[in-house]
Amino acid sequence: MIRVLYILRELGRNIYRNPGTALGSVLSLTLLFLLFNLFWVAAGTSEAFYRELLAELRMEVFLDEGMPDSTATQLPREFYAIDGVLTAEFVDKDQARKRLTDLLGMDLLIGYDTINPLPRSYVLTMENDVLNTSDMQSIEERMYTIPGVIDVAYSRQFLEKAESTRDLILQVGLFLGAIILATAVISSSNNIRLMTKARAIGFRQMRLLGAGKLFVGLPFIIEGFLIAALSALLSWAIVWYGHSRVVFTQFSVVLPTGDDILLFCLAAGAVGCISGFLGIRKALQ
């Protein structure tokens, strides 16, 4: 307990004796984390937007003209046997015509009252998990194996573009995250190293008196944790404040959950611990 108290007192002293360095660390890390947070929010918002769009995605399965209606009505059983198919809605020729008219605003089939050339189809909705190019492609291939299915259509290009955009966002996020992680570690460990340089004689004395590395180094490791975790918390507070002051009408901004933010702060704290350890390591050798 006495040793723990001493370590905590040393921690307080480190910050008290070097307020500029501590404040500088907090501010620079806050800015870094803020940048990361904004990207996180942007990525989360675009992901939600992407999910909303994907939820509208339908697969339409067109049927052979020669297939009797009695057989066509049995097809949903085969559709549901395919993993990922959620609902199947039958569209007969009249409904297809109405849909086309609704879509174009005019009836192109005037004069075709007796012979409607539009095919019958099933409009399928999919589970969220399969709304990606590879799963949709394999579902499409399965559809073609069903007797009576002559064509399968869905917005493949949209799906591909949406996926590539999402991948790009993910890659930028990883790159940005890696840069921020490296900057956070280097910047805060350098700050701690600067603080330790002034105290190198003291460390040597402590070691000569029999203090272990952990005893001497722990205040700096805890300091790294506190500075990084506090900076992370501060950066989220800024984002939260900004979110509460600015209203977006076109889309809703998606913020991470409280648990995610807590995890982020703890992870930032862990990065701070590593920085603290790296900062003190040489001084303890």
Add this chain to the structure above:
Amino acid sequence: MKEPLVQLSNVELRNDRGDFVFRDLTFKLLPGQSAVISGPAGSGKTSLVDLLIGLRFAQAGAVEMFGELLKKRRTGAIRRVRRQIGGVGGPFGLMPLLTVAENITLPLVLGGVRRSVQRERLFKVLTEFSLLKQASEYPHSLTRVENTLTQFARASIANQPLLLIDEPMAGLDRGTWERVHQVLEKVALSGRSMMILTSELPPQELPETSYYQLENGVLQ
């Protein structure tokens, strides 16, 4: 038979140029015994202190302190040994960012001694070494004499079994030295052991103490 506090067996140590500092050095200090090792500058006194506290390591032979063999990778043993030594002078300085009182109580903090006991013992040694006025000062504002006395106070507060003193007379006037001598005398009679390494022999002899001469790495 008592286990020796210090046991050097056929120790060989070379400096960076490869010259021998010690060749076949053998020495033993039993609990309760004290030794004064004197020698001119360059005779190896500082190297000997370094060996005893694990700052340097013998190239051949064995250095055992309190029954622990000191080797480079045995950091746990080195730490345990250092905690049993009260050091003054040489490599043992004060922590510049701690007050006199905090410097003195550091061995107690490391030993996990309760604060009430720390305060009690602190008051005792501050009084003994006339450092009450300087208790809240930082080392940079101390005179050389006060600095040395603070180190003595730190080395006395935890009653470690071995007091290791490098050049005890350095920077002390005669009056202060006499006070320090009284402390050393008390230590020598108290059953604690002392190893004093000095370039000039103290003016008065210490009781229960053996005297050695270190010259060219050989102990006589």
